[in-house]
Amino acid sequence: MKKSISTLLAALMLTGALSGCGGSSSSDSSDSQASGNDSGVSGAITVISREDGSGTRGAFIELTGVEEKNDAGEKIDNTTADAEIANKTDVVLTSVAGNEKAIGYISLGALNDTVKAVKVDGAEATVDNVKAGTYKLSRPFNIATKGEPTGVAKDFINFILSKEGQAVVTDNKYIAVDDNAAAFTSDGSSGQIAVGGSSSVSPVMEKLIEAYKAVNPNASIDLQTSDSTSGMTGTMDGTFAIGMASRELKDDEAAQLTGTAIALDGIAVVVNPANTIDDLSMDQIKGIYVGDITDWGDLA
Template sequence: MKLKKVIAVAGVCAMVTGMIAGCGNNSSDTSSDSSSDSKTEASSDWDASNDISVVSREDGSGTRGAFIELFGIEEKNGDEKVDNTTDEAQITNSTSVMLTTVAGDDYAIGYVSLGALDDSVKAVKIDGAEATADNVKSGDYKVSRPFNIATKEGSESELAKDFISFILSKEGQAVVAENGYISDDNAEPFSGSNPSGKIVVGGSSSVSPLMEKLIEAYKENNPDAEIELQTTDSTTGMTSAIDGTYDIGMASRELKDTELSEGLKAQVIATDGIAVIVNKNNTIDELSSDQVKSIYTGETLTWDEVAK
């Protein structure tokens, strides 16, 4: 990656007694102009001829699974699905690491849950639509997926059942909406039994921030409940719900047939968009779905190939 330019401005003032004041004023003006020029230089220093730094998520991530499916990066080969993400991609193991990685690399591209998006990075438009909750809800922004929770059918404790009822209630769905996700507008008011006990909820790092808020809200109604939250990934969330390690598993994708065949029962608790993100210094504001696919399969290597 090319080094940024540094511009030095030097001025020499004649040591003439009668011009000291004037020289001081000119020095101040030059300093101001120099500062302005430096800002202009910094904002225009991003170079589209540089290589694209492709950043993806780890195997087992529900966000990765949904992303590669939605953009056609995953393709069927007979009965198998093949992930064609370029081998050059840098792999991150959580939403937070994805954000810091893209924020720290001028030429990076990545993807995160829309609800996790912050101002450390820039979300680009996809096919002309901005990544917003309203656009996901209207269908204008099509890069979206469900947030699922899953339990082993027949093994749910009273506390797990009550907590799930809260999540799906009007009060729980209000928490979903408050945190930037798409909620169920037709949810009924909560009428729980407030059972005591302990449950473990675990899985997707994308669902985890929302789940944390839901746990906090539920415990305001039921302070005797103990709910432990473990952040791993969607696949671990499902396998741990199957083997009983988690009472409730979290997945930021649809459940697989193999998971359902093991007795898991899934419930959608929210709909989330996937924001395609770039560094804030990147001058590109919009990409097409085909361009995103081309970048992630390694066909497009430099930013000037997609720059307009």
């Protein structure tokens, strides 16, 4: 009997020892996960950027410090050569939504539930935070004309800046530049004009055109979507009566064109919904986009 009890006790002690080792291993693993990558994903970051000429890219690289001046005072875009280039907002959304390791940036007004916007330096990407100035990634939506606008162009611009036009801006999740604008009365201008440029401004411009044509059916407006730089060059050469830019006008553009802000927009930094990272600093965002931070594990 004593031998049987001794054998049983030995077996129990061995089981406890093995269990203790297993518990220790589980705890170590848990501690390792807690101190490691907390993004919910691992591996190389897929960086999604916009194309050259994009106003969203221009504003983003300036605001994050990805663009810097060299010794000659020239602005240099230091976006990593490994970045995947998307030529439209919709392409950025699709790319990030389909890749758990991706990060991109889009107009705040274009944000939807296929992606997740992260906080930047603790501030959420919201209209209220852009208005308050606590969310730092924001830029104006500008239109530009060459010379004094006349006819349909003048009437349409007056509509955009009116109470009704600014209501269209806010209804589409952008920020009005004038909360106390006067009501609009069309002068009845007729004819056709072309409006062209930024793919970020284009969605709200489409809504503005629809609303304006309901007030003035005599007008015909052709909307052409490309990028901010093309919008400005097209306005300078007479292709467009009104150009669109999702950034400030450059010095050489401002010398030939008259720019007018029609809305304010935030730039949302977006990741895949599977990514549990909720907040990035401006320095971290810059590090990702210049290629200094290349793995999600480096952000723990």
